[in-house]
Amino acid sequence: MSVFNENYWTSRYQQGQTQWDAGAITTPLKTYFDQLEDRSLRILIPGGGSGWEAEYLHRQGFTQVYLLDLSAIPLQKFQERNPDFPAQHLLQADFFALEGQWDLIVEQTFFCALHPSQRPAYARQAARLLKPGGKLVGVLFNVPLNSEHPPFGGEEQEYRAYFEPHFSHVSISSCYNSIKPRAGREVWIRMVR
Incomplete structure (x- = not known):
């Protein structure tokens, strides 16, 4: 949905409305x-925001x-925090227009930021961007949330309908180690292309 575009997310960062950011x-x-x-x-970490996952992987x-x-704002802040991270690995782009091939796509609060009408396209694009045998892993909300603005929630059967046509293996299970504010409200996903 076009309302959740670059200007929308840049405005959220400018106003400090980043409740999804766990800070680590x-x-x-x-x-x-x-x-x-x-x-x-x-x-690939799409919709990566502050990039805590990218920072951790880089440090490892x-x-x-x-x-x-x-939005350019979180990428700039990430680069300031991690000056030794390769600048060419910071991509200000639309996930749905992205080209390339990855072994792993990490899902962390990107899917729930997309309007539900974009979810089938997300599943198709994630599969297209993965190498054969590549994986999409991460967490999704397993509760109904908002209907007018992010974060948008959902449930397992809905998710299976999006991903099963595009992945050879779809695993969705209760997330046993969520952070406290999300405990009991997340599922762990592992999709294999």
């Missing part, structure tokens, strides 16, 4: 990243991490 990497993603061994995986020696956002 969240437990589910940290736990997942900590078991990854291949530091050369090509990783992952060399092919790409942080994408529609």
Whole structure:
């Protein structure tokens, strides 16, 4: 939906309306990243905002991490905080127009920021951007939330309908290690292309 465009998100950052920002990497993603061994995986974090996940991966020696956002503001702040992060890996772009191939796409509060009408296109685009055998992993809300503005919630059966046509394996399970404000309200997803 065009209302949730670059101007909308830039305005949210300018006004400090970033309630989705946990201020650090969240437990589910940290736990997942900590078991990854291949530091050369090509990783995309769309709608990455402040980039806590990208920062953590970078500090752990992952060399092919790409942080994408529609707004330049969080990318600039991320670069100031992480001056040794490759500037060419900071992508101010529209996820739906992005080209390239990744081994891993990380989902953390991007899907819930999209208008529900964009969800089928998200699933298609995520699958298109992944190499064969590539994975989409992360957390999604498992509760009804807002109907007029982000964050938009949802539930497992709805999510399966979006992803199953595009992925060979779709795993959705209760998230056992959510951060406290999201406890009991998230599912962990693992989709294999």
